[in-house]
Amino acid sequence: MKTYNDYLTGYKRGFIGFTTLSVLAQSCLGAIAAMFILMGGTSIWHMIQLFFVTIFCMGFNAAVLSQQKPKFVFAFLIVSASCSILFSLLNIHYLFA
16 A cells, blocks of 8 residues: 555656656557457457446546546556556457467
8 A cells, every 4th residue: 555655646746747648658558458359359248348448548538637636537547557458468369369
């Protein structure tokens, strides 16, 4: 928990700059995850994965644009990035097929 609080404190201190960078990075992570998912096909399972990646990425961007509190934005960034990374790892094998 100490690590989380340390990162949150740093994020709050440079909120404007980190928010700009995190929107860019999260959008790229989401795009990569979407690419890997769609490389696997268009089955219902792939569309469900794509739905979750899209919703979490758009939700994070909406949290930033609606000027939510830094703690909420930081938590949403962690959830959104984790979701994108998880689905990327689940579908990366299509890159080598």
